[in-house]
Amino acid sequence: MTTQLQTLTQVVQQGPAQAPARPAQAPKVAVPNVYDGAMDKAEDFIREVQLYVNTHAAEFPSHEEVVYFTLSYMGGGTVQNWKNNVLEACSVAAGQTPPTFPYVSWEAFKNEFQEQFGDPNPVATAIAKMEALQQGTDTCDEFTVKFQAPRTHYNDAALIELYKKKLNRRLLEKLYSLPNMPDTLQRNQATGDKGWYQWAMQLDRQWREFGEQKRVDGETRRATGGARGSTRTGSGQQEQGRTWNAPNYNRTGRRPPVKCFKCGKEGHYAAQCRSRLDIRAMTYDQMREYFEEESARKKDGEEVKRKQEEAKDFPQESE
Structure with missing residues (x-):
C-alpha cells in the first residue's frame, strides 16, 4: 500500500504528461498546371x-x-x-x-x-518581349510587374532607360519634376530611398486618386445644381478624372473601362471598392501572381460564355 501511495505521489508531482508534438504540416501549395508542350x-x-x-x-x-x-x-x-x-x-x-x-x-x-x-534563346526572347511593352491603359503597378517578368540580363542602367521609355509620357514628366531623381530601379536597402519603380507607382496611384476625387466632386456639384464639375479643352476632351493614359483612347474614341487602383479590377473606383484586397500593399511577386490569376480567371469566364453561346446556336435535338 505504501509503495502504491509513493508511486501516485510521484505521478502527481510530475504533472500531466506532455502531448506528443504534432508533425509539421506542409504548406498549402497548388499542384502544377497541366503542361501541353508550349x-x-x-x-x-x-x-x-x-x-x-x-x-x-x-x-x-x-x-x-x-x-x-x-x-x-x-x-x-x-x-x-x-x-x-x-x-x-x-x-x-x-x-x-x-x-x-x-x-x-x-x-x-x-x-x-x-x-x-524550352526556349533555345531565352535572353533574346525576353528582350523582344520587353521591347514590345508599353504602359498604355495599364496601371503602373500592372506595367511594372510585366516589366520585371522577362529576364534580359540587362544591367540596372540599361533597364532604367528602357523603363522610362515605356512609361506613359505624362507620368514620366511628373517623375522628372522630382527634386531628387532616383538612380536605382528598386528601393535602396541601405538608405531607404525609393527607386524608379516605387516613385512611378506612387505618383501613378496619387494621380488616379486625384482624378477620381475630381470626378466625385463634379458629380456632387451637378447633383446639387452647382458649377459644372469639369472643363473642356479646345479639342473638346474632358479634363476631369484624366489619367496618365488618357490620350490612349481606342479608335472609336471611347475611354477604357474604369479600373480600381486598390484591387485592380474593372468597373468601379477605389472609393467604391468593397474588397479587402489592396495591391498597393503587395510585393512584386505577389502582384505578379495576382494579376496572372486574374487574367486566367477572365479568360476562363470568356471561354465559358463562348461555349454557352455556341450551345444556344446549336440546341440538342430532343429524342
Missing part, C-alpha cells in the same frame, strides 16, 4: 513542379517519384508523344535485371525537358 510555358511549369516538390519533400523519397509526378501533369498538345516515349523507356528500364531508371537524377530529366521544350 515553349513559353516550359519554364513556369518546371518552376511550379519544383515548388510543389520542395514543400512536400516527404512524398518524394527519390528523384524517380519526382519524374513520375512531373509526367503526370503533362498531356495533350505536342508533349503527349514525348511523355509516352519517356514512360516506355521507364517501363523497359524497370524490367531489366537489376531494375534501372532512364535518368540518373532530377536534373538530368530537367535538362532533357528543357532541350525538348
